[in-house]
Amino acid sequence: MAINVYTPGCHLLCHDDVIGSRRVSYILYLTDPDKPWRAEWGGALRLYPTETMGEGEERALVPLPDFSVVIPPAWNQLSFFAVQPGESFHDVEEVYARGEGEPGEDVDGGRVRMAISGWFHIPQEGEEGYEPGAEEKLAARSSLSQLEGKADQYDLPQPRWREYDGGAQEDGYEKGKAKLEEVGQQAELSEDDLQFLLRFMTPHYLTPDTVEELSELFADESSLRLSNLLSPKFSAHLREFVEEAEKNSEIPSSKADGLTGKARPPHKHRFLYRHAADESPEQADAQTPYDALLDTFLPSTAFKKWLSLATGLTLSRSNVLARRFRRGLDYTLATSYDEPEPQLEICLAITPSKGWGEEENEDEEAEDDETSEDGDTIEHDKANGRASRADEPPRGKKAPWNGTENGDAQKGSTAAAPAAAPATETDGVGGYEVYMAGDDDDDEEDAANGREVTGDRSTGAGQRRRRADPAVYRSGGGAEDEDGVLFSMAPSWNNMSIVLRDTGVLRFVKYVSRAARGDRWDVVGDFGVVPEEDEAEE
Numbered sequence: 001m002a003i004n005v006y007t008p009g010c011h012l013l014c015h016d017d018v019i020g021s022r023r024v025s026y027i028l029y030l031t032d033p034d035k036p037w038r039a040e041w042g043g044a045l046r047l048y049p050t051e052t053m054g055e056g057e058e059r060a061l062v063p064l065p066d067f068s069v070v071i072p073p074a075w076n077q078l079s080f081f082a083v084q085p086g087e088s089f090h091d092v093e094e095v096y097a098r099g100e101g102e103p104g105e106d107v108d109g110g111r112v113r114m115a116i117s118g119w120f121h122i123p124q125e126g127e128e129g130y131e132p133g134a135e136e137k138l139a140a141r142s143s144l145s146q147l148e149g150k151a152d153q154y155d156l157p158q159p160r161w162r163e164y165d166g167g168a169q170e171d172g173y174e175k176g177k178a179k180l181e182e183v184g185q186q187a188e189l190s191e192d193d194l195q196f197l198l199r200f201m202t203p204h205y206l207t208p209d210t211v212e213e214l215s216e217l218f219a220d221e222s223s224l225r226l227s228n229l230l231s232p233k234f235s236a237h238l239r240e241f242v243e244e245a246e247k248n249s250e251i252p253s254s255k256a257d258g259l260t261g262k263a264r265p266p267h268k269h270r271f272l273y274r275h276a277a278d279e280s281p282e283q284a285d286a287q288t289p290y291d292a293l294l295d296t297f298l299p300s301t302a303f304k305k306w307l308s309l310a311t312g313l314t315l316s317r318s319n320v321l322a323r324r325f326r327r328g329l330d331y332t333l334a335t336s337y338d339e340p341e342p343q344l345e346i347c348l349a350i351t352p353s354k355g356w357g358e359e360e361n362e363d364e365e366a367e368d369d370e371t372s373e374d375g376d377t378i379e380h381d382k383a384n385g386r387a388s389r390a391d392e393p394p395r396g397k398k399a400p401w402n403g404t405e406n407g408d409a410q411k412g413s414t415a416a417a418p419a420a421a422p423a424t425e426t427d428g429v430g431g432y433e434v435y436m437a438g439d440d441d442d443d444e445e446d447a448a449n450g451r452e453v454t455g456d457r458s459t460g461a462g463q464r465r466r467r468a469d470p471a472v473y474r475s476g477g478g479a480e481d482e483d484g485v486l487f488s489m490a491p492s493w494n495n496m497s498i499v500l501r502d503t504g505v506l507r508f509v510k511y512v513s514r515a516a517r518g519d520r521w522d523v524v525g526d527f528g529v530v531p532e533e534d535e536a537e538e
């Protein structure tokens with residue numbers, strides 16, 4: 001049994017309450033009896049329907065991305081439901097902050113959602129109705145096992161990997177040329193590559209000096225933040241487009257079918273997405289700037305080449321996805337990266353609205369028309385791009401990610417004593433992306449195997465682990481920020497993060513509060529990294 005108090009900004013993400021032998025969940029609402037709760041204040045208990053996917057061995061129950069039942073709280077109201085593994089998914093709607101000018105005599109306008117909640121369990125040993133093994137059976141079907149098991153195949157979006165074939169053609173390329181010029185994977189950018197990249201990127205980032213500087217920084221940090229990656233001209237077009245698109249509730253569609261959707265299941269994530277198209281359209285001028293970014297620029301071989309040079313890594317394949325996190329709705333829960341080889345992850349922030357807790361950038365785009373379409377020479381760059389070190393504290397006044405992330409805890413299946421997880425004021429409007437160190441158990445295991453967790457806090461999200469002589473083993477304690485945050489970035493316009501993500505590193509996007517001034521927009525890309533030993537054979 002627990003008492004939870006939700007004040008404006010508080011919410012609880014989707015979960016199924018399954019822990020151990022819980023059978024029935026109940027909630028007794030203790031809102032202010034003298035100020036009847038209003039549905040528009042939020043705070044409703046919302047239930048998610050499930051659907052059965054697959055057949056036979058592949059059969060799994062999966063919750064739909066949207067809730068179907070909404071139960072606003074009320075003084076002295078009792079709600080209860082059966083706890084069913086993989087089925088009893090529910091969440092608590094954000095308690096919305098009072099809008100400007102809305103009446104209300106006290107700070108929260110009376111929006112204090114207090115409730116007592118608890119669980120009745122199946123009969124325990126010695127109790128009437130006790131069935132040996134019943135609890136174990138329940139546990140096996142828990143959402144935790146769903147999380148790791150066969151239900152994954154029904155998750156959306158599924159990765160769509162694009163393989164590169166060395167000299168793959170981009171539109172505007174002279175066929176075959178790139179291939180001839182390419183000596184090894186990390187070849188210099190050809191004149192064609194430069195011409196192509198200059199249609200999108202700030203010229204500064206394409207100069208050999210900058211690329212070299214970036215690769216040195218990256219070697220130290222395993223991560224980079226690049227501001228103003230997109231050229232002023234392209235950025236201005238794109239911004240205009242996204243600002244217009246923000247007025248609709250969808251993600252801008254693609255000519256090809258089946259590329260857009262809503263991420264699910266909601267106990268892992270929810271956001272609108274669009275995959276990069278498999279083929280870049282024949283006519284570039286029929287593209288919106290959003291299409292051009294997603295279908296042409298980021299999946300291009302030229303961009304991969306540049307990324308390879310900027311990181312010193314040999315890259316194999318990519319999976320590019322545009323995302324829109326709608327305020328008051330969307331988030332991702334922390335998920336761990338479990339592949340044995342690290343992967344390179346980029347995120348281009350293209351959120352046009354302000355007020356995300358990051359320093360307010362002056363509008364830098366607009367005027368600069370110098371980056372002409374036919375391509376400036378790289379010497380003629382305006383150095384308005386800026387790379388910063390990953391261990392630099394995030395710019396801005398507050399660091400909302402320094403709070404604990406209990407607001408989004410997947411409590412049902414992982415914690416024994418969940419709390420209501422109220423978000424605090426320092427959470428701001430959310431929407432930021434965070435990389436966090438995974439479970440410490442791994443590190444202990446590594447230590448036992450004579451592996452070292454480097455003690456260097458500037459290592460970035462890579463949290464590189466190297467084999468080390470057990471005699472010089474140092475404990476990982478104090479190695480990273482105390483709260484385990486390795487890297488974070490708030491929504492912003494035209495900034496790119498590049499992070500080498502190691503096995504076990506967690507990543508999530510904090511729920512975007514309805515109080516945000518807009519939605520979080522970004523484009524993310526995952527790139528396969530060819531291990532160094534194999535490079536010779538490539």
Ligand SMILES: O=C(O)CCC(=O)C(=O)O
Binds near residue numbers: 012017090091418420
């Ligand atoms: O407060 C509510 O309406 C539901 C709370 C809940 O789901 C929980 O605490 O697990």
Ligand SMILES: [Fe+2]
Binds near residue numbers: 015016017025090
């Ligand atoms: Fe619950």
